[in-house]
Amino acid sequence: MPSISPIEDSSPSIHGTISTGCDLCNSTDFSVLLDARDGNSRIVICKNCRLIYASPLLSPEALDSFYDDVFNNDSGCQVRVGGNFPRDKDRKKEEVLAETSGIKTIKRFIEPRGKNVLDLRCRTGALTSILKKEGADVIGVEPFLGNVNYARQVRGLTNIVDLPFSRFHQFPLPQDEYFDMVNILSHHVLAHVLSPRRLLEQILRALKPGGYIFLDEKDVLHPVRHKMQSALDSGPAHQFHFTLHTTARYFHAMGFNLLEYEIDKHRSSDFCHIRIVAQKPKEGRSPSVVSKNTYSDSGPSEKAIRQCLWWLERSWRLRLARMQIKQKFLKVSHKLGF
Numbered sequence: 233m234p235s236i237s238p239i240e241d242s243s244p245s246i247h248g249t250i251s252t253g254c255d256l257c258n259s260t261d262f263s264v265l266l267d268a269r270d271g272n273s274r275i276v277i278c279k280n281c282r283l284i285y286a287s288p289l290l291s292p293e294a295l296d297s298f299y300d301d302v303f304n305n306d307s308g309c310q311v312r313v314g315g316n317f318p319r320d321k322d323r324k325k326e327e328v329l330a331e332t333s334g335i336k337t338i339k340r341f342i343e344p345r346g347k348n349v350l351d352l353r354c355r356t357g358a359l360t361s362i363l364k365k366e367g368a369d370v371i372g373v374e375p376f377l378g379n380v381n382y383a384r385q386v387r388g389l390t391n392i393v394d395l396p397f398s399r400f401h402q403f404p405l406p407q408d409e410y411f412d413m414v415n416i417l418s419h420h421v422l423a424h425v426l427s428p429r430r431l432l433e434q435i436l437r438a439l440k441p442g443g444y445i446f447l448d449e450k451d452v453l454h455p456v457r458h459k460m461q462s463a464l465d466s467g468p469a470h471q472f473h474f475t476l477h478t479t480a481r482y483f484h485a486m487g488f489n490l491l492e493y494e495i496d497k498h499r500s501s502d503f504c505h506i507r508i509v510a511q512k513p514k515e516g517r518s519p520s521v522v523s524k525n526t527y528s529d530s531g532p533s534e535k536a537i538r539q540c541l542w543w544l545e546r547s548w549r550l551r552l553a554r555m556q557i558k559q560k561f562l563k564v565s566h567k568l569g570f
């Protein structure tokens with residue numbers, strides 16, 4: 233196994249670069265969707281590509297401080313476990329997801345045996361472990377120390393690198409075109425980094441021709457159990473808010489062949505989840521799998537997105553009541569032994 237140190241970053245400040253325009257299309261023409269309020273950033277929509285993002289973006293230092301001192305939504309984050317292991321309940325959920333969904337999605341496209349794999353945001357390493365048992369050589373990257381500790385100390389995974397989200401584009405890369413596959417299925421990542429474009433460019437550089445990327449993302453226009461008034465209220469955690477259209481458009485813009493992009497019917501959290509499978513083009517060859525959805529540049533208009541967000545905000549109390557009734561029903565069912 234070659235060196236697994238994060239790569240050095242000699243490029244200019246991410247903050248300075250991104251605040252000048254849209255990360256996806258570079259347009260500087262945007263309109264405001266939501267003014268800054270209650271600890272949430274101002275959220276804007278690009279008038280050219282309809283990417284929804286925080287403007288201005290946080291600096292890398294501010295983002296790091298937020299995840300070190302405030303963020304408590306991950307079972308392994310510093311604020312919640314202070315470097316100790318995450319709760320068994322959360323880890324078991326991760327293991328179920330890896331067994332019932334993650335590895336099955338991957339094996340529809342590629343056999344892990346003998347492959348070099350980058351597992352970005354590997355959490356406690358549930359899917360990393362499965363890939364390793366299947367015969368892959370895996371490097372895991374994870375920002376939260378509780379998860380990293382569990383992966384290393386309990387699962388015995390030695391190639392786990394802790395990197396903050398602000399430096400995810402600096403994942404270990406022993407050499408260009410080294411990885412057969414990059415997995416980002418264990419938890420969504422693009423919304424948390426300061427430049428999805430920069431991360432995807434680096435992944436494209438890291439993949440062998442014909443190499444695969446598997447990615448999960450949340451669809452901001454389809455909340456399921458989101459408890460806030462606006463679907464755009466995420467605090468500083470989400471610097472970007474994705475739709476199926478803008479997620480796919482990133483891959484298209486980067487030059488990937490999109491093999492699948494769809495709402496994952498078997499997975500939801502506070503939002504419905506988008507699943508992307510894409511491939512770095514083989515030289516002179518078309519992708520080996522025909523896309524289920526042929527990518528087109530159409531997608532919801534800015535007006536349609538505004539109407540959807542308006543309706544979600546107006547129906548928030550109704551959604552909240554529905555969630556509370558469901559939770560009460562589950563509690564009663566549990567007590568009665570159903």
Ligand SMILES: [Zn+2]
Pocket residue numbers: 254255256257258259278279280281282283
């Ligand atoms: Zn744009």
